[in-house]
Amino acid sequence: PTWTCSYRERAVLPNTSSLAAYLLRLIAIKKTNLCLSADVTTTAELLAIAEEVGDSICVLKTHADIVSDFSDRTMKGLRDIARRKHFLIFEDRKFADIGETVQKQYTGGPLRIARWAEITNAHILPGPAIVTALREAAASTIASYNTAVHTEITASPPTDHDDDHDVVPSSTSADPLERLDVSHAPDRKHSVVSISTTISTRTESISPHPRPDIDHDDGADTLALLERLGEAPYLRSLLLLAEMSSEGHLLTGAYTATCVQIARAHRDFVMGFIAQHALNSEPADNFITMSPGVQLPPAGQKDGKKLGDALGQQYNSPRKIVLEQGCDVIIVGRGILKAADRREEAERYRREGWRAYEERVGL
Ligand code: BMP
Numbered sequence: 001p002t003w004t005c006s007y008r009e010r011a012v013l014p015n016t017s018s019l020a021a022y023l024l025r026l027i028a029i030k031k032t033n034l035c036l037s038a039d040v041t042t043t044a045e046l047l048a049i050a051e052e053v054g055d056s057i058c059v060l061k062t063h064a065d066i067v068s069d070f071s072d073r074t075m076k077g078l079r080d081i082a083r084r085k086h087f088l089i090f091e092d093r094k095f096a097d098i099g100e101t102v103q104k105q106y107t108g109g110p111l112r113i114a115r116w117a118e119i120t121n122a123h124i125l126p127g128p129a130i131v132t133a134l135r136e137a138a139a140s141t142i143a144s145y146n147t148a149v150h151t152e153i154t155a156s157p158p159t160d161h162d163d164d165h166d167v168v169p170s171s172t173s174a175d176p177l178e179r180l181d182v183s184h185a186p187d188r189k190h191s192v193v194s195i196s197t198t199i200s201t202r203t204e205s206i207s208p209h210p211r212p213d214i215d216h217d218d219g220a221d222t223l224a225l226l227e228r229l230g231e232a233p234y235l236r237s238l239l240l241l242a243e244m245s246s247e248g249h250l251l252t253g254a255y256t257a258t259c260v261q262i263a264r265a266h267r268d269f270v271m272g273f274i275a276q277h278a279l280n281s282e283p284a285d286n287f288i289t290m291s292p293g294v295q296l297p298p299a300g301q302k303d304g305k306k307l308g309d310a311l312g313q314q315y316n317s318p319r320k321i322v323l324e325q326g327c328d329v330i331i332v333g334r335g336i337l338k339a340a341d342r343r344e345e346a347e348r349y350r351r352e353g354w355r356a357y358e359e360r361v362g363l
């Protein structure tokens with residue numbers, strides 16, 4: 001049903017969470033369905049590549065645990081670039097443990113993923129509680145953030161916005177969680193979370209309100225539209241691994257079908273799938289499919305020849321993934337990272353992915 005819908009149309013369908021609606025609008029405005037898989041091993045390289053290709057992508061995917069010097073500086077640097085260049089951050093963590101453990105892995109440890117990544121992903125191997133556990137941890141993070149913002153607003157001199165919980169800090173302010181330092185004060189964190197339950201309930205609702213100022217092409221340029229779109233809402237979302245790109249993977253048949261059922265039961269938190277083809281089959285489905293294992297065939301080689309690496313990775317072209325398989329976002333790592341001019345190569349992937357999308361929806 002979503003196969004021939006434009007990204008803009010899908011942003012206002014019912015059952016679309018606020019973060020998914022934001023991403024769909026972002027894709028439509030920047031005209032990019034490209035996600036860069038920034039598989040680099042130092043903070044300097046990560047921030048450099050984010051800066052270099054940020055204008056060409058809708059999502060930046062990270063593997064924080066391969067960054068040898070990952071620290072607060074990495075998180076802040078990434079958030080800063082994401083805000084300026086308008087993309088979402090997706091930590092490719094592939095959670096796969098019991099609920100209690102994934103909550104700690106998601107919010108704690110040296111990476112504190114929930115703080116800086118809007119999107120993360122999980123296997124459903126342990127059963128559906130992995131989703132509810134991550135959702136609960138995400139809600140606490142959002143609640144802490146909202147309370148921190150609220151505390152900041154009410155503590156500052158009175159303004160018109162004093163009672164407005166939806167106010168988001170201005171783009172120049174640093175992470176308010178930082179100032180409240182909730183992560184280092186467990187007791188305080190507990191009370192902060194309880195005060196703000198009502199706020200988090202409000203932020204988590206599925207409410208893709210139409211935005212006439214950006215949901216129609218009124219001729220405004222990209223920068224003007226991005227300004228109207230504003231910053232990403234402070235929300236969290238999950239992708240479920242429904243299929244993999246690697247040779248001989250076991251995420252097939254009934255497993256993939258169960259994954260879709262679990263996603264349907266948690267539409268407020270699960271924005272979509274990592275998969276090799278679109279999985280929207282019921283009228284209510286509006287899941288976003290992001291697909292890794294994408295590379296353009298080398299110059300002179302025809303599309304269709306099997307491509308891969310020596311360790312099981314298998315590649316398809318952007319055209320096949322978007323036009324024939326109906327996927328929404330192409331995830332590209334080495335195809336861009338190994339290019340001599342990565343900015344230009346990212347643009348080439350962006351154009352390919354976008355052309356395939358336009359052809360699919362008949363634009
Ligand atoms: P590359 O384009 O360089 O092959 O990188 C693919 C990226 O996508 C890697 O970060 C890998 O961990 C991830 N990935 C994948 O390749 N296949 C999957 O099925 C799921 C993934 O997350």
